[in-house]
Amino acid sequence: MRAVxxxxxxxxxxxxxxxxxxxxIPAHWLKTITRSGLGRGAFETVRAQPGNLFxxxxxxxxxxxxxxxxxxxGSSREHAAWALADMGVQAVIAPSxxxxxxxxxxxxxxxxxxxxxxxxxxLVEVAKTDxxxxxxxxxxxxxxxxxxxxxxxxxxxxxxxMEGLDEVGLTLAKDTVISNFEERLGVERPWIGxxxxxxxxxxxEGAGRA
Amino acid sequence: xxxxxxxxxxVWDAHVVERRDDxxxxxxxxxxxxxxxxxxxxxxxxxAAGRRVRRRDLTLAVPDHNLPTTARTDAAGKELPIADRExxxxxxxxxxxxxxxxxxxxxxxxxxxxxxxxxxPEQGFTLPGTTMVCGDSHTSxxxxxxxxxxxxxxxxxxHVLATQTLILSPSKTMEVRVDGTLGYGVSAKDVxxxxxxxxxxxxxxxxxxxxxxxxxRALSVEGRLTIANMSIEGGARAGMIAPDETxxxxxxxxxxxxxxxxxxxxxxxxxxxxxxxxxRYDKVVRLEASDIAPALTWGTSPEDVVPITGSVxxxxxxxxxxxxxxxxxxxxxxxxxxxxxxxxxxxxHVFIGSCTNSRIEDLRAAASVxxxxxxxxxVRALVVPGSGLVKRQAEAEGLDxxxxxxxxxxxxxGCSMCLAMNPDKVPAGERCASTSNRNFxxxxxxxxxxxxxxxxxxxxxxxxxxLADVRELMG
Numbered sequence: 001m002r003a004v005x006x007x008x009x010x011x012x013x014x015x016x017x018x019x020x021x022x023x024x025i026p027a028h029w030l031k032t033i034t035r036s037g038l039g040r041g042a043f044e045t046v047r048a049q050p051g052n053l054f055x056x057x058x059x060x061x062x063x064x065x066x067x068x069x070x071x072x073x074g075s076s077r078e079h080a081a082w083a084l085a086d087m088g089v090q091a092v093i094a095p096s097x098x099x100x101x102x103x104x105x106x107x108x109x110x111x112x113x114x115x116x117x118x119x120x121x122x123l124v125e126v127a128k129t130d131x132x133x134x135x136x137x138x139x140x141x142x143x144x145x146x147x148x149x150x151x152x153x154x155x156x157x158x159x160x161x162m163e164g165l166d167e168v169g170l171t172l173a174k175d176t177v178i179s180n181f182e183e184r185l186g187v188e189r190p191w192i193g194x195x196x197x198x199x200x201x202x203x204x205e206g207a208g209r210a
Numbered sequence: 211x212x213x214x215x216x217x218x219x220x221v222w223d224a225h226v227v228e229r230r231d232d233x234x235x236x237x238x239x240x241x242x243x244x245x246x247x248x249x250x251x252x253x254x255x256x257x258a259a260g261r262r263v264r265r266r267d268l269t270l271a272v273p274d275h276n277l278p279t280t281a282r283t284d285a286a287g288k289e290l291p292i293a294d295r296e297x298x299x300x301x302x303x304x305x306x307x308x309x310x311x312x313x314x315x316x317x318x319x320x321x322x323x324x325x326x327x328x329x330x331p332e333q334g335f336t337l338p339g340t341t342m343v344c345g346d347s348h349t350s351x352x353x354x355x356x357x358x359x360x361x362x363x364x365x366x367x368x369h370v371l372a373t374q375t376l377i378l379s380p381s382k383t384m385e386v387r388v389d390g391t392l393g394y395g396v397s398a399k400d401v402x403x404x405x406x407x408x409x410x411x412x413x414x415x416x417x418x419x420x421x422x423x424x425x426x427r428a429l430s431v432e433g434r435l436t437i438a439n440m441s442i443e444g445g446a447r448a449g450m451i452a453p454d455e456t457x458x459x460x461x462x463x464x465x466x467x468x469x470x471x472x473x474x475x476x477x478x479x480x481x482x483x484x485x486x487x488x489x490r491y492d493k494v495v496r497l498e499a500s501d502i503a504p505a506l507t508w509g510t511s512p513e514d515v516v517p518i519t520g521s522v523x524x525x526x527x528x529x530x531x532x533x534x535x536x537x538x539x540x541x542x543x544x545x546x547x548x549x550x551x552x553x554x555x556x557x558x559h560v561f562i563g564s565c566t567n568s569r570i571e572d573l574r575a576a577a578s579v580x581x582x583x584x585x586x587x588x589v590r591a592l593v594v595p596g597s598g599l600v601k602r603q604a605e606a607e608g609l610d611x612x613x614x615x616x617x618x619x620x621x622x623x624g625c626s627m628c629l630a631m632n633p634d635k636v637p638a639g640e641r642c643a644s645t646s647n648r649n650f651x652x653x654x655x656x657x658x659x660x661x662x663x664x665x666x667x668x669x670x671x672x673x674x675x676x677l678a679d680v681r682e683l684m685g
Contacts, residue, residue, distance in 0.1 A: 017532050018411055018511050022650040027631045031276065031296035033250035033303045045652050068532060070412035070445065074650060075629075076347040076361035077248065096415055099381075099447045100347055100361055107365035154379060155232040167365070168259070171373040174228065174236060178375060181227040181238055182265075189224075191468035191476045192240050192340065193267055 001109050003164030007091040007134045010062040012053050013127035015120065017068035021101065024072065024080040038079055039086030054087075064132050066123050067094040071112075072101025081108040091134045093141060095120050106157050107167070113141060119149045136162055214486035216383050217452050218418045221358040221483065225341045227375055234379045239370050240340035241357070243326045244271035244313065246304040247631070248345025252368035253307040263311045264374045270335055271308050272316040273301050274325045275631050279594050279621035282319055289319060297632065311371075324597020324623040327351040327565035331435060332599055334464025338453035338480040343370055348565045348647060350441040354434035355461070356453035356483055358418070361442065382492040384417040384446065388425035390499030395681035397575065398433035399567060399645065399664035401425060401497075402440045403505040407515030409495055414446025417493065420485065421451050425499050431460040432571040439566045440647050443512035452484035504680055506552065506663040507649045509540035514649070516552060518667065518679045524548035543651055544659050545639070552677050555661075559642035560591035560672040561654070562618075562665050564628040567645035568596030570603050572665040576645075577609040579669035579683055585617035586675030592634060593618045594626040618672065630655045643671035 029041035043054050053059060065084070071094040072080060081104040084092070091111040102112040113134055115123070119141075123132055126143045133142045136158060141149045153161075160167065171178075185192055215223070227236040249271070256262070263269060276297040283289055292298040301318065308315040316322045316329065323329070327348055330336040338356035343349060345367045352359035366376055386405055406413075419441050426434065434451045441449025458477055461467045468476045503517035514537075516523065525537040525548070541548065546555065562568070562576050573595065585591045593613050595601035601623055604610055610620045627634040628646040630653065636642045638657025645668050646653075649660040661677060670680040 015532075017536050020648075020650045022648070022653050026652055026656070027629050030247050030631060031294075031300050033254070033300060035251050045656065070415065073411055073445065074347065074442075074648060076345055076349075076363055078251075078345075078363035078365060081363070096412055098412075098445065099415060100363060100442075103366065104363035107363060154234065156230065156234055156377065167377065168255075168261070168369050168372050171236065171369065171375060171377065172261075174373075174375075177228050177236070178238070178264075178373060182374075185238065189339075189476070189479065191337070191472040193265075 001160070001164045001166060004090060004109050004111060004161050005136050007063050007111060009064065009131050010059050011064035011066050011123070011127040011132040012059050012062050013066055013124040014053055015066060015068050015124040018070045018073055019067050020074035021072055021077050021080040022074055025077065025083040029083070030077060030079050035082045036086060038083035042083040042087045061088050063088055063090045064134065065089050065092045066120060066127055067092060068120070069095045071097050072105070073098040076100045078104040078107070081105045081110055084110060093120060093123060093134070106161065109161065109164070111136065111161060113151045115141060115149050115151055122147060214488040214490070216485040216489045216491060217356065217420055217450050217483055218358060218381070218383055221339050221341065222380060224339065234377055236375050237341060237378045239343055239374055239376060240268060241335060241337070241342040242269045242370050243330055243342070243344035243349070244269065244367070245275055245326050245344070245346065246273045246300045247275045248364050249307065249367055250300065250303045251364045252371055253311065255368040256311070256371055261372045263313055263371050266311070266313050268374065269313050269371070270316070271304060271313050272323055272326050272329050273304055273318050275625045275629065276300055277318055277624040278633050279624045279626045282622060294633070321598035321602060324600065325565045325568060325625055327439065328568060328596030328600065331355060331431065332464070332597055334461055334467030337461065337467065337476070338457060339483050343376070347442045348439050350447065350449050351435050351439035351565055353441065353448050353450040354431060354438040355457050356450060356480065358448055358450065360448040381418045381447065382416050384414055384419045384493040384495065385491040386419050386421050386495045386497070387423040388421070388497045388499060389423045390425060392425055392499050392502065395504055395666070395684055396502055397664040397666060398429055398436040400502055400505045402437045403507070403515045403662065404497060404502045406440060406444045406512050407505070408497060409444050411443060411511050411513040412445040414441065414444040417446050419444070419446040419449040420491070421449060426451055427454065430571060431456060432569045435569065436566055440512070443647055453480045504664065504667055506661050506667065506677060508544065508546060508552065508661070509537065510543055510649055510651050511536070511540070512647070512649060512662065514540060518552055518677065520552055522546045522548050522550045522552065553679060555641070555677045556675060557643045557661070557671050557677060558589060558640040559636050560589060560668050561594070561627040561642055561644040561646060562668050563592065563594030563596065563626045564646035565596065565625070566647045567665050568594060568600065570600050572645065573600070573604050573609050576665040576669040577612045579666050579680060580616040580618060580673065581612050583616055583673040585672045589672055589675050591618045591672040592621055592627060594621045595623050597623050616673070627654055629653060630658070636660070643668045643677060
């Protein structure tokens with residue numbers, strides 16, 4: 001994963017509430033078996049409207065998106081994060097995010113910045129004409145004016161973002177503690193590993209009973 | 211400091227592999243469900259890094275999202291190709307990946323195939339006190355049996371495949387208690403819509419919900435699955451219901467449930483899981499059953515809930531300015547005007563199915579309304595069983611004949627019209643009474659208009675051609 005310490009530049013001054021993942025990337029774009037190229041489908045239904053924000057040349061290629069409450073609600077599709085990354089978005093600022101989306105964003109090097117509604121309202125205004133900067137070093141969002149908003153981020157996530165760490169690799173290094181846990185699990189809850197899923201075992205009459 | 215713990219805290223504690231300095235934990239995952247849409251890039255990641263699947267015995271794959279719900283074989287039993295090239299490729303990729311990584315797999319042609327969240331409980335793969343994940347947000351459904359179950363993204367799918375763990379921070383807890391006895395014609399779907407209407411689409415963000423109270427206790431596992439399924443529509447990544455005798459009776463004898471001595475040991479442990487008296491939740495919400503009526507959504511967020519006896523709200527009626535703006539946009543999209551009675555709204559499509567409402571009890575409820583009636587002129591109504599086994603059971607009970615005689619289409623199992631990834635879609639500008647879980651803009655197809663409601667209410671809409679109060683058609 002690419003390391004990120006600072007995201008600065010133009011920002012889409014959107015502010016919309018409850019932006020769901022079907023809006024970020026409609027389902028028909030999910031039939032891909034790769035991660036790339038989804039930027040073309042990002043916000044397709046919004047882009048179908050004339051004069052929309054995402055096709056406004058003032059914000060073309062903006063690395064920051066400013067949105068309202070509950071950004072990324074709905075489906076768990078990581079395609080939403082892939083689509084944002086593919087269109088060049090590296091940070092999203094909102095009063096709240098869906099839990100699944102913020103995890104997916106983080107895994108793709110996108111910083112999710114939670115700020116109070118008043119701060120988001122102010123940034124939406126500023127971003128119409130001026131750039132915005134998200135800094136992971138100082139944990140602040142700033143503008144060319146006197147705005148300076150501090151935000152919090154899970155320390156582990158912050159470190160992974162700033163160092164561009166591979167989480168699977170990090171966890172695989174814990175192989176021994178995982179194996180120890182599995183040994184204990186086998187003794188304490190032996191039924192967990194017993195779920196045989198070979199086809200013969202599945203085709204049992206009456207499994208669909210009421 | 212009391213040592214009383216909630217159901218969630220007990221399941222969490224039993225799965226901590228390692229506690230980290232920052233408060234997050236490495237959590238062991240007992241059960242991992244895969245489907246074709248959110249897994250290809252995860253397998254690709256494993257392949258690129260030369261990694262293997264750590265615990266194939268804790269993993270189960272089944273295709274559901276892309277599958278057309280029309281016949282899958284010809285008269286000779288030969289598999290029919292899927293017309294949509296991309297869907298066919300994604301389904302083929304799942305077959306290739308499960309073969310390459312030796313992952314247990316239920317094929318599209320198996321009678322056991324179905325929507326991943328119907329298959330899990332039905333097979334006994336879902337168990338109380340387990341941690342369970344799937345690259346699908348409605349994984350929250352499995353919490354109905356007392357599992358800590360939640361949706362994950364594809365990077366996390368890859369992480370679980372490779373390590374059988376996830377790095378998670380503990381969630382806050384929220385009790386949603388529903389007291390009393392449900393009124394005539396009120397179902398589990400109406401309860402969960404009422405809950406989401408109350409807490410809002412982001413009300414549960416950062417929380418795991420535990421559903422408690424007499425109403426929840428009195429529900430079958432199927433009704434509980436409907437409720438836990440929609441936890442995510444209230445912003446909660448997971449929703450749980452304490453396991454009880456109803457849960458154990460449901461699971462006993464299912465193909466992948468523990469057998470013999472293991473069964474007895476498991477039940478002993480499961481009995482220790484319900485929240486202790488005196489356990490504290492970060493948030494508590496209470497609802498009275500007598501306040502819950504057959505309900506449905508009017509807008510484009512699952513929180514836009516109104517009783518069927520109600521009217522389309524005026525945007526001005528909302529206190530919050532951003533909600534007012536959102537409501538106006540929703541009404542424009544939905545083609546509704548404030549003050550219009552919900553029961554006067556005509557519909558063109560009915561969808562009975564999805565991981566929320568496609569189980570045998572759902573089909574029975576819909577069939578009891580459809581029986582002896584006929585789908586209204588100009589309405590297309592689909593019934594899509596949640597799995598091959600549900601379909602077989604329904605056919606054994608004659609429900610398919612009730613539906614087809616009434617003019618409903620009886621289809622093959624899959625996600626169908628819930629999410630517009632397969633041929634079952636609602637055309638732009640047309641309106642669907644749907645038992646699914648999301649009424650988002652474009653969810654059932656570009657420009658589609660969705661009203662979420664219960665299976666019985668959907669059947670009532672089908673036979674009247676409008677949104678209707680099922681109580682007037684019952685009894």
